[in-house]
Amino acid sequence: xxxxxxxxxxxxxxxxDFVRWLLGMETENINVLKTELFLEPIRADSVTFLQxxxxxxxIEFQTEPTSKPPIPFRMGDYSFRLxxxxxxxxxxxxxxxxxxxxxIAFTEEYRDETTIHRYRVIxxxxxxxALFLNNRGLLPLAPLTKTDSPTALLNQVAQTVATIxxxxxxxxxxxxLGILAGLRFDKDLIRQFLPEDIMRQSVIxxxxxxxxxxxxxxxxxxxxxxxxxxxxxxSLIQQIENLSAEQLEALVKAFFSFSNINDLQAYLNREN
Numbered sequence: 001x002x003x004x005x006x007x008x009x010x011x012x013x014x015x016x017d018f019v020r021w022l023l024g025m026e027t028e029n030i031n032v033l034k035t036e037l038f039l040e041p042i043r044a045d046s047v048t049f050l051q052x053x054x055x056x057x058x059i060e061f062q063t064e065p066t067s068k069p070p071i072p073f074r075m076g077d078y079s080f081r082l083x084x085x086x087x088x089x090x091x092x093x094x095x096x097x098x099x100x101x102x103x104i105a106f107t108e109e110y111r112d113e114t115t116i117h118r119y120r121v122i123x124x125x126x127x128x129x130a131l132f133l134n135n136r137g138l139l140p141l142a143p144l145t146k147t148d149s150p151t152a153l154l155n156q157v158a159q160t161v162a163t164i165x166x167x168x169x170x171x172x173x174x175x176x177l178g179i180l181a182g183l184r185f186d187k188d189l190i191r192q193f194l195p196e197d198i199m200r201q202s203v204i205x206x207x208x209x210x211x212x213x214x215x216x217x218x219x220x221x222x223x224x225x226x227x228x229x230x231x232x233x234x235s236l237i238q239q240i241e242n243l244s245a246e247q248l249e250a251l252v253k254a255f256f257s258f259s260n261i262n263d264l265q266a267y268l269n270r271e272n
Contacts, residue, residue: 014137
C-alpha cells in the first residue's frame, strides 16, 4: 500500500506534471477531486482523479496485476460513474510500477458480451527516463524506468534531488524516492545514495509511520475488548477506528478504569 499511497501523494502534490505527461497539455487550472464516487470504495488509496477545464484524468497505480474485482472491470466501472457524476470526458491510465509478464499489464480494455471499454496502460519499465528526470513530480518514478544501468540511474536521480533548494520539498521527494526505489533495489543500496535522516522527515514517511502505529494500537484495543466485553456493537467499532494512534494509546490506559461497556461508550463519545 505504501507504494500506491506514495504515487497518489505525488500526483496530488504535482498535478501539473502528471497532466503534462499523461494528457500532453499545459494547464495550471487543475482540481484534485476528493469525491464520494463509490458505494463500496475499491482500492481507493491508489486512485487519483485530476479535473482539468473539460476533462477528468483518472490515474490508477498498480504494483500487482491481480486484484478483486479485476483491473479491466474496475476501470469500466469507474469510467461510467465518473461520466454520470461529472458529465465530461474521462481519460483513464493504469500505471504499472513493477515489471511483470502478467497479461493484465498488457491489457487495455474490458470486454464482455455487450460492452467494450478501453483505457491506457503504462508500464514504467518501458518508459524513457529522460522525461522523468526533467519533471520534479515524476522524479521519484525515474528509477523504475528503462535503463541499461539501474544503479547509475538511481545515483543520477539522487544527485538531482539533492539540488532541490526548498528543504521541505527535498525531504518529501527524497522520501517518495526512497519508497519507490524499494521496488527495484535493496535497502542497503538505497541508503548509499539517499540520506535516511532526510527521508524520515518527509510527509509520506511520517504518514506510513502513523499508519503503522495506529494498526498496532488497534490490534491491542481489539484484543482487550474481546477479553473484557466480547462482541460489541458495530457503531462502537467505527468510533474506535476513527481514533488517532495517540487516542488509541490513551484508550488502552483508560480501559483500567472501565467497569462495563457503558464506560467505553461514554469515553468514545467524549473523544469523537
